[in-house]
Amino acid sequence: MTRIERAHRLGRVGGAVTIVALMGVAGIYVRALAFTPIERFQGAAQKIYYIHVPSAWVALLALGIAGLLSILYLWLKDRRIDLAAAASVEVGVAFSVVLLTTGPIWGKPIWGTWWTWDARLTSTLFLFLLFVGYLVLRGVLTDPELRGRFSAVIGIMGLVLIPFIHMTVYMFRTLHPAPIILKPSPPSLPGSMLVTLLSSFGVFTVLYAGFMMQRYALGLIRDLREEEAAADA
Amino acid sequence: MRNLMRASLAIVLKDLSIEWRTKTAFASGLVFAVLMLAVLYFSRDPTAVSAQDIAAGALWVTFTFAAMLGLNRAFLLENEQRAIDAILLTPAPRSALFWGKFVGNLVFVGMIEAISLPLFVLFYDVVVWPYLPQLVLVITMSTVAFVAVGTLFSAMAVRTRYAELLLPLLLLPFLIPPLVGGVQLTARLLEGRPLSDLSGWLRLIGAFDIAFVTLAALLFEVVVEE
Numbered sequence: 349m350t351r352i353e354r355a356h357r358l359g360r361v362g363g364a365v366t367i368v369a370l371m372g373v374a375g376i377y378v379r380a381l382a383f384t385p386i387e388r389f390q391g392a393a394q395k396i397y398y399i400h401v402p403s404a405w406v407a408l409l410a411l412g413i414a415g416l417l418s419i420l421y422l423w424l425k426d427r428r429i430d431l432a433a434a435a436s437v438e439v440g441v442a443f444s445v446v447l448l449t450t451g452p453i454w455g456k457p458i459w460g461t462w463w464t465w466d467a468r469l470t471s472t473l474f475l476f477l478l479f480v481g482y483l484v485l486r487g488v489l490t491d492p493e494l495r496g497r498f499s500a501v502i503g504i505m506g507l508v509l510i511p512f513i514h515m516t517v518y519m520f521r522t523l524h525p526a527p528i529i530l531k532p533s534p535p536s537l538p539g540s541m542l543v544t545l546l547s548s549f550g551v552f553t554v555l556y557a558g559f560m561m562q563r564y565a566l567g568l569i570r571d572l573r574e575e576e577a578a579a580d581a
Numbered sequence: 582m583r584n585l586m587r588a589s590l591a592i593v594l595k596d597l598s599i600e601w602r603t604k605t606a607f608a609s610g611l612v613f614a615v616l617m618l619a620v621l622y623f624s625r626d627p628t629a630v631s632a633q634d635i636a637a638g639a640l641w642v643t644f645t646f647a648a649m650l651g652l653n654r655a656f657l658l659e660n661e662q663r664a665i666d667a668i669l670l671t672p673a674p675r676s677a678l679f680w681g682k683f684v685g686n687l688v689f690v691g692m693i694e695a696i697s698l699p700l701f702v703l704f705y706d707v708v709v710w711p712y713l714p715q716l717v718l719v720i721t722m723s724t725v726a727f728v729a730v731g732t733l734f735s736a737m738a739v740r741t742r743y744a745e746l747l748l749p750l751l752l753l754p755f756l757i758p759p760l761v762g763g764v765q766l767t768a769r770l771l772e773g774r775p776l777s778d779l780s781g782w783l784r785l786i787g788a789f790d791i792a793f794v795t796l797a798a799l800l801f802e803v804v805v806e807e
Contacts, residue, residue, distance in 0.1 A: 485737070485751065497803050501733070508793070509754065512785070512788075515785055516761050
């Protein structure tokens with residue numbers, strides 16, 4: 349089997365995994381809306397939790413994996429690692445969009461405001477912007493070797509930056525206490541809510557795996573085709 | 582070690598003498614800083630907010646933007662006729678190029694800051710004289726932070742066609758800790774509070790300096806390797 353065929357097969361497997369995960373997401377919706385109790389204080393708005401929190405988990409997972417793959421790439425210099433890191437960033441950015449969209453939708457009825465400069469919100473926003481910058485940089489570099497090295501540098505720098513941003517905003521907040529209590533400490537969840545949340549975590553992780561496999565396969569196919577075109581020329 | 586320092590110094594002197602002969606980047610950086618300070622003065626409602634209230638923010642926005650405009654210059658210079666290849670061909674260690682550009686940028690940004698600080702005092706009518714050593718310390722620490730990251734990123738950005746656009750896009754997220762810290766520290770110094778009140782922010786910027794100067798120096802070799 350040629351490398352291209354293998355990449356195509358990986359893409360098809362990724363597609364199948366994605367379909368399974370999407371059916372799981374539909375299941376989560378049904379379970380969250382019909383079979384999980386309504387939260388006493390937040391009402392129906394709390395249902396978004398089952399999408400929001402798993403998205404946050406996948407976004408961090410994807411971008412963390414991308415950072416680790418960046419270190420690995422500089423060490424091993426294997427182009428496939430760079431493609432995998434880029435695939436992970438792209439999926440991570442997509443989940444960050446879900447995260448940053450569902451957050452304000454929940455925040456408006458519960459906090460009374462769409463956005464607030466809390467440590468977690470701010471670090472998510474900058475993480476998102478940084479990795480959008482990563483994708484822009486990849487887009488303007490045509491030499492795959494150069495693209496790999498530069499992306500890895502951004503990936504590693506980003507990994508180190510996030511704790512600093514978190515600390516910064518944390519100190520900014522503690523020095524200027526907010527007039528509104530932003531988030532009460534989470535109440536211990538009743539069993540049925542916990543089951544819904546945990547299955548949502550599982551489903552979203554599978555969804556990540558499916559997206560990641562497809563995106564990586566696509567990157568691989570593109571890379572191999574470009575190689576072929578360069579060899580023909 | 583001596584070899585590294587000599588080579589770095591040679592690069593610093595080369596860049597500064599080029600700058601000294603043309604003065605284009607320095608003059609435009611300075612005029613830009615003055616314009617920013619003047620424009621920001623009007624970015625408030627004078628009946629509700631006094632100039633002193635926004636002074637610290639205005640100073641730091643001016644410093645970071647003026648620095649960002651100057652940072653690409655260091656490597657754009659080397660891109661013409663691929664002069665950077667000649668530097669990389671010399672037996673000087675690769676890291677000499679980073680330290681040379683880093684120090685050169687520090688001098689460049691430092692000079693713009695040194696001239697715009699008195700203008701800032703003049704425009705915003707603030708008292709800095711009693712806290713000048715502390716203020717200089719804060720400015721130095723934050724400047725080191727963004728010049729280190731900026732030197733690394735500009736070496737990458739100039740390899741693309743969109744250097745002017747890419748550098749701010751990549752650099753701004755990294756400016757959050759030193760910029761927020763710089764504004765907080767400056768605002769409190771201008772209120773006459775002692776620096777010991779603010780050791781948390783100083784520690785944060787200090788840690789940022791150490792982490793990112795080291796990381797930038799290490800990763801720079803990855804960026805320039807051919």
